[in-house]
Amino acid sequence: MSALDRCDSIVAAVTEAAERETALQIVGGDTKSFYGRQPEGALLSVGEHRGLTHYDPTELVVSARAGTQLSELCTALANERQMLPFEPPGFGDQATVGGTVACGFSGPARPYRGSLRDYVLGVSVVNGRGEHLQFGGRVIKNVAGYDASRLMAGAMGTLGVILDVSFKVLPIPEAECTLSFESGEREALRRMNEAAALPLPITGSCYYDGILKLRLSGSAVGVSAATANLGGVVDSLNNRLWEELAEHQHPYYGSPLPLWRLSVPAAAGPLDLPGDSLIEWGGCQRWLCSELPAEHIREAVRAAGGHATLFRGGDRSGQTFQPHDPVLHRLHLRLKQAFDPHRILNPGRLYPEL
Amino acid sequence: MNRSQTSGFFKAIGRVLPRQGLLTTEEERRPYECDGLSGYRELPLAVALPDQVEQVQKILSICAEYEVPVVARGAGTGLSGGATPHREGLLLCMTRFDRIIDIDPVGRTARVQPGVRNLLISETAGRYGLYYAPDPSSQIACSIGGNVAENAGGVHCLKYGLTVHNVLRLEVVLMGGERVIIGSEALDTPGYDLLALLTGSEGMLGVVTEITVRLLPVPSTARALLASFNDVEVAADAVARVIGAGVIPAGLEMMDNLAIRAAEDFVQAGYPRDAAAILICELDGTQAEVDRQVELVSSVLREQGATAVRVSSDETERLKFWSGRKNAFPAVGRISPDYYCIDGTIPRRQIGRVLRRIAELSKDYDLRVANVFHAGDGNLHPLILYDSSKTGEFERTEELGGSILSLCVEAGGTITGEHGVGLEKIDQMCVQFESCALEQFHQIKSAFDPNGLLNPGKAVPTLARCIEFNARHVHGGELPFPELERF
Ligand SMILES: Cc1cc2nc3c(=O)[nH]c(=O)nc-3n(C[C@H](O)[C@H](O)[C@H](O)COP(=O)(O)OP(=O)(O)OC[C@H]3O[C@@H](n4cnc5c(N)ncnc54)[C@H](O)[C@@H]3O)c2cc1C
Numbered sequence: 001m002s003a004l005d006r007c008d009s010i011v012a013a014v015t016e017a018a019e020r021e022t023a024l025q026i027v028g029g030d031t032k033s034f035y036g037r038q039p040e041g042a043l044l045s046v047g048e049h050r051g052l053t054h055y056d057p058t059e060l061v062v063s064a065r066a067g068t069q070l071s072e073l074c075t076a077l078a079n080e081r082q083m084l085p086f087e088p089p090g091f092g093d094q095a096t097v098g099g100t101v102a103c104g105f106s107g108p109a110r111p112y113r114g115s116l117r118d119y120v121l122g123v124s125v126v127n128g129r130g131e132h133l134q135f136g137g138r139v140i141k142n143v144a145g146y147d148a149s150r151l152m153a154g155a156m157g158t159l160g161v162i163l164d165v166s167f168k169v170l171p172i173p174e175a176e177c178t179l180s181f182e183s184g185e186r187e188a189l190r191r192m193n194e195a196a197a198l199p200l201p202i203t204g205s206c207y208y209d210g211i212l213k214l215r216l217s218g219s220a221v222g223v224s225a226a227t228a229n230l231g232g233v234v235d236s237l238n239n240r241l242w243e244e245l246a247e248h249q250h251p252y253y254g255s256p257l258p259l260w261r262l263s264v265p266a267a268a269g270p271l272d273l274p275g276d277s278l279i280e281w282g283g284c285q286r287w288l289c290s291e292l293p294a295e296h297i298r299e300a301v302r303a304a305g306g307h308a309t310l311f312r313g314g315d316r317s318g319q320t321f322q323p324h325d326p327v328l329h330r331l332h333l334r335l336k337q338a339f340d341p342h343r344i345l346n347p348g349r350l351y352p353e354l
Numbered sequence: 355m356n357r358s359q360t361s362g363f364f365k366a367i368g369r370v371l372p373r374q375g376l377l378t379t380e381e382e383r384r385p386y387e388c389d390g391l392s393g394y395r396e397l398p399l400a401v402a403l404p405d406q407v408e409q410v411q412k413i414l415s416i417c418a419e420y421e422v423p424v425v426a427r428g429a430g431t432g433l434s435g436g437a438t439p440h441r442e443g444l445l446l447c448m449t450r451f452d453r454i455i456d457i458d459p460v461g462r463t464a465r466v467q468p469g470v471r472n473l474l475i476s477e478t479a480g481r482y483g484l485y486y487a488p489d490p491s492s493q494i495a496c497s498i499g500g501n502v503a504e505n506a507g508g509v510h511c512l513k514y515g516l517t518v519h520n521v522l523r524l525e526v527v528l529m530g531g532e533r534v535i536i537g538s539e540a541l542d543t544p545g546y547d548l549l550a551l552l553t554g555s556e557g558m559l560g561v562v563t564e565i566t567v568r569l570l571p572v573p574s575t576a577r578a579l580l581a582s583f584n585d586v587e588v589a590a591d592a593v594a595r596v597i598g599a600g601v602i603p604a605g606l607e608m609m610d611n612l613a614i615r616a617a618e619d620f621v622q623a624g625y626p627r628d629a630a631a632i633l634i635c636e637l638d639g640t641q642a643e644v645d646r647q648v649e650l651v652s653s654v655l656r657e658q659g660a661t662a663v664r665v666s667s668d669e670t671e672r673l674k675f676w677s678g679r680k681n682a683f684p685a686v687g688r689i690s691p692d693y694y695c696i697d698g699t700i701p702r703r704q705i706g707r708v709l710r711r712i713a714e715l716s717k718d719y720d721l722r723v724a725n726v727f728h729a730g731d732g733n734l735h736p737l738i739l740y741d742s743s744k745t746g747e748f749e750r751t752e753e754l755g756g757s758i759l760s761l762c763v764e765a766g767g768t769i770t771g772e773h774g775v776g777l778e779k780i781d782q783m784c785v786q787f788e789s790c791a792l793e794q795f796h797q798i799k800s801a802f803d804p805n806g807l808l809n810p811g812k813a814v815p816t817l818a819r820c821i822e823f824n825a826r827h828v829h830g831g832e833l834p835f836p837e838l839e840r841f
Contacts, residue, residue: 058598059701081600110541117547118519131790139699140731141516141771143505143554144779144786145814146798150518150550159546171600193460197484199571199640222643265539267461284541306540321544327534332545334801339794350545 003051005065007132007163013044014161014344015130021342025349026157028067028099031092035103036156036349038316046098046161052076053164054138061121061138063166066098073097077169085113085170089246098162104154107246108204108215111196111266111282117153119168125152125160128340138166151335157346158354159339173203173217175224178241179232181212185270185279188212192282193266200226204242207279208252215242245280248312252278255289258314260297262286264306273300287311298322321350329353355420355442360399363420367402367444370412377401386445389430389437390492393694393748394777398425398439405450407525407533407563414561415531417444423810424529426557428468428500431492433695434776436504436556436812443810446561448499454478455564462569463522463539468499468562472506475567484569487514490772491680499562505554507772509605509679510636512730514570516772518553525564526552529803539566551798556774557809559802573638576604577648578675581660582629586610586713586725589631590706592658593729596635597702599654601647605636606730607679610709613686613726613737614678620685623678626662633660633729634675682726683737690722690739694751697779698762699733699771708765712736712758719754721747733771734762756827760785775813783813784820792817 017024023041030047033039050067057080064073070090077083087107088100101123106115122136136142136149152162183191188207195202195214201222204215213235216223227234235241244250253259255276262271266283275290290297294310301308307322314320324332336343336354348354355363368376377383378400387395399422404410417424423443430437439445451467454475458464459482464475472493476485489508490496496506502524507516514520523537537549552559583589589608596606609617610631618625625632633655637647652663666672678685686693700708709725712734716723727735736758740751759769759782769775769782783792795814799806815823 056701056703058594058703060597061701104542104547114515114519115541117550118515127794131794133791133794134788135791137766137768139701139767139771141507141511141699141728141733142768143772143774144768144770144783145775145791145795146559147505147518147550147554148794148798150547153547153550154542155546170602193462197459197462197482197571199483199574201639201643218639219643219646221646222640225640225642263540263542265461265463267458267539281541305538307538307544309544324545325534327528327532328536328545328548331534331548331801335546335798338797338801 004048006046006049010044010046010049010161010163011126011130011132014126014128017042017344018128018130018342021344023344023347026161026346028096029069029092029094031090031095032099032103034312037320037352039346039349041347044161047096049163054166057082059138060169061166062169063138063164064097065164066096066162068097070095070097070100078172081172082169083172084119084167086110086116086119087246088116089248091247097165101153101162101165102155102157108206108242108280111284112203117150120149120153120165121168122166123149123152123162124164125162127160128342128345133160136166140168156350158336158350159345161345175220176215176217177223177227178235179214179216179227179230180235181232182210183207183212184210188279189269189283195230196266196282200229205280205282206245213241252276252287257289257291258310259312260288260290261309261311262288262301262306263309264301264304268304268306271300271304273297294318319351355422359420363416363422364400366416367400367413370409370416371402371404375403377403386427386430386439386447389427389432389435391433391435391438391776391778393742394435394438396439396441398445399442401445401447403447403450407527410446410527410561410563411531411533413444413446414527414529417807418530418805421805421807423807425809426503426561428497428503429471429495431496432500432504432774432776433697434770434774434778436774436776436809438777440810448497451499451563457482459484461539463566464569465564465566466498468502468565469497472496472498472501479569480572483572485572486567487520487570488517491683498565498567502553502562502565503555503557504772504774507728507731507733509607509728511728512606513602513604518550520568521549521553521565522568523566524549524552524562526560526562528560529805529808554774556776556813558799558813559808575641575644576636576638576672577644578666578672579635579637579648579651579655580625580664580675581633581635581655582626582662583631583633583659584629584661585659586631586709587706588659589633590709590729592633592655592660593705594702595654595658596651597730599650601651603635603651603730604638605634607634608632608725608727608729609679609682610725612722612724613682616685616689616724617678617682620688621677621681623674625678629661634679679726686724686737686739691741691743694738694740694755695773696734696736696738696755696758697770697773698759698767699731700762700765700767702732704765704767705729705732708734708761711761715754715757719750721751721754728771731771732767756782777812780812780815780819781823783815784823789817789820792820
C-alpha cells in the first residue's frame with residue numbers, strides 16, 4: 001500500500017473538534033472495536049496516514065505512521081530477519097500500528113522478552129488541544145523529559161491521537177521448538193515458574209486442557225541444549241500454535257460466553273473461579289469464559305494480587321477495566337485533563353470519566 | 355517563610371522524625387550540598403532522614419501546608435544535579451530506607467526499600483541463582499530509588515533493558531502525603547502506564563518509598579571479548595556491524611586511548627596502552643550458544659579491522675576485562691583535578707562521525723576529552739577534563755558540554771541517555787523539545803504536584819528560560835557566547 005502523510009488533516013480535525021468540544025472516536029483498521037467500553041463520537045480515521053518512515057536494520061529501530069498495517073510492518077522487518085519482539089496480536093488483517101499501541105497488546109513472548117510498551121522508543125501524537133507533540137525518539141536510551149511515549153501504550157487513544165511510533169526491534173531467532181507436558185493445573189503453574197527461573201531461552205508458555213506447552217527460541221545449539229534440559233515431548237504437529245493463541249484463533253476462544261482476561265502475579269496458584277480457562281505468560285495471563293458477575297471475578301483476582309478485564313462480549317456499558325482506588329482515579333482524571341482538557345479523544349472508552 | 359513560620363515548620367517536622375532525623379546546623383547540612391555533579395552546590399534549609407513511610411507522608415503533608423519545596427535524595431551519586439538541594443527547601447534523604455523486604459524466588463521478584471544499594475539486590479538474590487539486571491557503573495553506591503528516579507542504565511542494558519524494563523511495582527507518596535501503589539506484581543495494571551511515567555521522572559512527581567523489581571536467572575555462561583583498534587572510527591563502525599550480524603551482546607562498551615591509559619594505570623586490566631580504542635563485548639547464555647557467538651563476533655571484529663581480539667578464558671579474566679571499564683570514571687579522576695561527564699545518546703551508525711567532531715571541539719575549547727561509553731546503546735560519555743581552580747575553565751567546560759549535546763540532538767539523538775536532565779541539562783531541553791511539548795511536561799507535573807513543590811526548577815525548563823537561552827545561542831547551539839553568564 002502506498003505511503004501517505006495525513007498528519008495535517010488529522011491535526012486539523014482534532015483542532016476543530018477541540019474548538020467545538022465534540023467527541024472523536026479514533027479508528028485505525030477497525031479490528032479492535034470490540035475492546036474497551038463502547039466507542040462514541042464522530043469517526044476520526046487515521047488508517048490512511050500510513051507507511052514506514054524510517055528503518056535501519058543495524059540500528060534495530062523502525063518508525064511507522066499510525067495507519068500502517070501491522071502486517072506490512074512485520075513483513076518489512078521479516079525481510080531483514082527482524083521482528084517486533086512482543087509479538088502483538090492484530091485481531092484482524094486490517095490491524096494498524098496505532099491501534100496496536102493504543103490497546104497495548106502483546107503476545108506469547110511478553111513475560112520473557114517484554115511488552116509492547118517496553119519496545120516503544122518514541123511517538124508523535126496530537127493531544128486534545130490539537131497540538132502536535134513529539135516524545136522520545138529513535139535511540140534506545142533516552143531519559144530527557146517525562147516518558148510520555150510509553151504513556152500512550154494502552155491509553156486507548158484517550159490522551160492523544162497517535163501519528164507515528166518508533167519501536168526497538170530484534171533479530172528473529174534462528175530456531176524455535178515447542179515442548180509438551182501432560183500435567184494438572186497446579187503442577188503446570190509450578191513448572192512454568194521453575195522453567196522461567198532457569199537460564200534457558202524460553203519464549204512462550206501455555207496451559208490448556210491438561211497439557212502444558214513451552215516454547216524455546218534462540219540459536220539452534222541453544223534451543224537443542226535447552227530441549228534436552230527440560231525433557232517433555234517435542235511438539236511438531238502445530239507450528240501455528242503460538243500465533244493461534246495470540247490471535248484468539250485457538251479452539252478455546254470459540255465460546256459464546258463473555259471472555260475475561262485475568263492478569264495476576266506469576267506465583268499465584270490456581271484461581272478459585274468456575275469456568276473454562278486457559279493460562280499463558282508463565283501463569284501471569286489467564287483467560288476465563290464466564291458469565292459470573294464482574295464483581296465476583298474481580299474480587300477473586302484482586303485477592304490474588306491482580307486485575308480482571310472484560311476482554312470481549314458481556315456488558316460494555318459498565319467498567320470493562322478494573323476500577324481504581326480514589327487516589328489513582330484522581331491521578332488518571334488529572335492526566336486526562338492535562339492532555340485532553342475538553343475530553344474529546346475517545347471519551348469513556350477506557351473508563352467512564354476519562 | 356519568616357522566622358516564626360520557619361520555627362513552626364521545624365517543630366512540626368521534628369515531631370514526626372526520630373532523634374537525629376532532622377539536621378539543621380550548617381555543619382550537619384554541609385555534606386548534602388551537592389550530588390555527583392559537584393559543580394553545583396546549595397545548602398538546604400534542613401535535611402530530613404525518615405525511616406518509615408508514615409513519616410514521609412507526614413513530612414510531605416507538612417511541607418505542602420508550609421509550601422516548602424522538597425528534594426528527594428538517594429545516595430547522591432546522580433550526575434545531573436537532580437538531588438542538588440533547594441535553598442529554601444527540605445532535603446529528604448532516603449538512605450535509612452535500606453531494607454530488602456522480601457525476595458520471592460518462585461515469582462522471581464525482590465521487594466526493597468528505596469535506599470537499598472543497587473548491587474546489594476543482586477548479591478542477595480544470588481543465593482537463588484537470580485540477579486537484578488540493570489547495573490550502573492555506580493552500582494556499589496547508588497540507591498535503587500535513585501535508579502528508578504533516573505531510569506538508570508548500565509553495561510548490561512543492551513540485552514536486559516533499563517530500569518523501566520525491570521521494575522514491577524512502586525509505592526509512592528505524593529506531595530500532599532497520600533500514598534499510592536503504581537504497577538503490581540502482575541505484568542500489567544489497568545489504565546495509564548504510570549509506572550513508565552514515574553520511572554525517570556527525577557523526583558518531580560512523587561517520592562518512591564518501596565520498589566518491587568523483576569529478577570532474572572544468572573546466565574550459565576558469560577565470556578568477554580577485548581578487541582583492539584588503531585583507529586577510533588574503525589572501532590565505532592565495528593559496533594554497528596556486530597549488531598547487524600544478528601547478535602545482541604549482553605554488553606558492548608568502548609574506550610578511547612586516553613581512557614584506556616587512565617584505566618590501565620589505575621587497575622591494570624591488561625588493556626593495550628597503545629590502542630586508539632578498545633571494544634569490550636560480553637556474550638552470555640548457555641555454553642553452546644556462547645561458544646558459537648564468541649566465534650561469530652570475533653570474526654566480525656577481525657573483518658572490521660580489529661588488530662587483536664582476546665577472549666576471556668575464565669571468570670577471573672572476564673572480570674579483569676571489565677575492571678578497567680567499571681573503574682574508568684575514578685581512573686580519569688586521577689589524571690585531572692576535575693572531570694565533567696556528558697551523557698548524550700546517538701544512533702549507533704553516527705558514533706564515528708560524532709566522536710571525530712568531539713575531538714575537533716576538544717581542540718577548539720582546549721580541553722581534553724576521554725571517551726568511555728555504552729557503545730552498543732549509542733550512549734556516549736565524553737569526560738571533559740578540567741581544573742575548577744583555573745578561572746573560566748568550568749564555564750568553558752559547560753559550554754563544550756552544551757555543544758556536544760547539541761551535536762547529539764543534531765545527529766538524531768538525545769541530550770541524556772541515563773543520567774537525567776536535573777539542573778545540568780535544563781537549557782539543552784530547549785534544544786531538544788518544542789515549546790508545546792515542554793508545556794505538556796509541565797501539565798503532567800501539575801497533575802501530580804499542582805503547587806510545584808517537588809524538586810522545583812529541575813528537569814523541565816520554563817518557556818521563558820528557553821526564550822532567553824535561544825536568544826543567547828545561535829540555533830543548533832554551535833556558537834555560544836561565553837562572555838554571558840549562565841546560572
Ligand atoms: C562513577 C559513576 C558512575 C555512574 N554510572 C552510571 C551508569 O552506568 N548508568 C547510570 O544510569 N547512571 C550512572 N551514574 C549516575 C548515578 O549513579 C545514577 O543516576 C543513579 O541512579 C543515582 O542514584 P542515587 O541513589 O545516587 O540518586 P541521587 O543522586 O541521590 O538522586 C538522583 C535523583 O533521584 C531522585 N530520587 C532519589 N531517591 C528518590 C526517591 N526515593 N523517590 C523519588 N526520587 C528520588 C532525586 O531527587 C534526584 O533527582 C554514575 C554515577 C557515578 C558517580
